[in-house]
Amino acid sequence: MPHLSRWMVRLSLFYLALGATFGALMLVNKAVILDARLWWLLNAHVELMFFGWMTQFAMGIAFWILPRFATKTPRGNEGLIWLAFGLFNFGIGLSGFSSWMPFEYVATGGKGLLLFAWLIFLWGVWRRIYPFGASRKN
Amino acid sequence: MPSVTRWFVKTSFLHLVLALVLGILQSLPYGRMAAWFPSYLHLLVFGWLTQLIFGIAIWMLPKFSNQRPRGYEWLNWFTYGSLNLGLGLRFAFEPFPMTAWGSWRAMALIGSAFLQWLACLIFVAQAWVRVRGR
Numbered sequence: 001m002p003h004l005s006r007w008m009v010r011l012s013l014f015y016l017a018l019g020a021t022f023g024a025l026m027l028v029n030k031a032v033i034l035d036a037r038l039w040w041l042l043n044a045h046v047e048l049m050f051f052g053w054m055t056q057f058a059m060g061i062a063f064w065i066l067p068r069f070a071t072k073t074p075r076g077n078e079g080l081i082w083l084a085f086g087l088f089n090f091g092i093g094l095s096g097f098s099s100w101m102p103f104e105y106v107a108t109g110g111k112g113l114l115l116f117a118w119l120i121f122l123w124g125v126w127r128r129i130y131p132f133g134a135s136r137k138n
Numbered sequence: 139m140p141s142v143t144r145w146f147v148k149t150s151f152l153h154l155v156l157a158l159v160l161g162i163l164q165s166l167p168y169g170r171m172a173a174w175f176p177s178y179l180h181l182l183v184f185g186w187l188t189q190l191i192f193g194i195a196i197w198m199l200p201k202f203s204n205q206r207p208r209g210y211e212w213l214n215w216f217t218y219g220s221l222n223l224g225l226g227l228r229f230a231f232e233p234f235p236m237t238a239w240g241s242w243r244a245m246a247l248i249g250s251a252f253l254q255w256l257a258c259l260i261f262v263a264q265a266w267v268r269v270r271g272r
Contacts, residue, residue, distance in 0.1 A: 001269065001271055006270065006271065009265075010266065010269050013262045013265055013266055013269070014262075016258055016261075016262055017258060017262045020254065020255050020258035020259070021255060023251075023254070023255075024254065024255035025251075027232075027248075027251035027254075028247065028248050028251045030232065030247055031243065031244040031245075031246075031247035031248050031251075032244050049183065050183070054187060054188070057195075
């Protein structure tokens with residue numbers, strides 16, 4: 001598994017553990033009201049699970065598994081995907097924890113970063129989605 | 139495809155069916171199904187999507203070890219049971235008001251939270267080791 005995929009998948013597993021912990025705390029809070037402030041975890045729970053865990057896991061596996069080019073850079077421009085990885089996780093942090101911050105538009109900025117990062121990732125992997133037998137030049 | 143993966147994948151398909159049925163019921167104009175929304179959501183994202191990912195990942199990730207290529211089998215089965223029992227408890231008790239079922243509801247939801255959390259943690263622990271280069 002390439003280095004970048006290992007980072008993406010391991011970070012997605014971390015988000016799964018953290019997001020599941022937040023979710024479990026909120027579900028317990030539904031059973032026996034521990035603290036109303038636990039509902040602040042809802043936004044982070046959603047963002048961590050949808051984007052941090054599921055989407056990022058898929059990104060990491062896709063970067064690993066997608067057909068490769070028959071060139072010196074079989075997985076294309078890795079620097080681009082590293083950039084997407086960094087921006088994506090920064091976006092998760094901003095959008096997930098925006099309700100804890102006293103600034104406006106943090107969530108908007110976070111979601112914007114997620115979109116931007118995803119577009120960069122697509123740009124980097126799009127050409128690797130080719131049919132069997134097609135040319136494998138980058 | 140290993141047996142535990144088949145169980146994960148087929149069960150995830152059933153969760154999707156159940157979620158879609160619940161979605162239809164929720165969309166009916168005369169239905170009072172708002173309380174079922176969290177169950178619907180978790181059937182979709184946890185019962186269908188996450189469970190499917192768990193099953194395929196257990197099959198496809200690099201080997202845990204030569205002796206145990208997919209990790210500890212009993213832990214994989216435990217993850218399956220814990221995830222589905224936790225979701226089942228959630229589905230059965232969460233939609234009802236806090237005062238319904240007395241303390242049974244509280245215990246069921248606490249149990250559900252713990253089981254779902256445990257399933258995730260066990261999966262993470264086994265998968266973490268399998269995320270490596272050659």
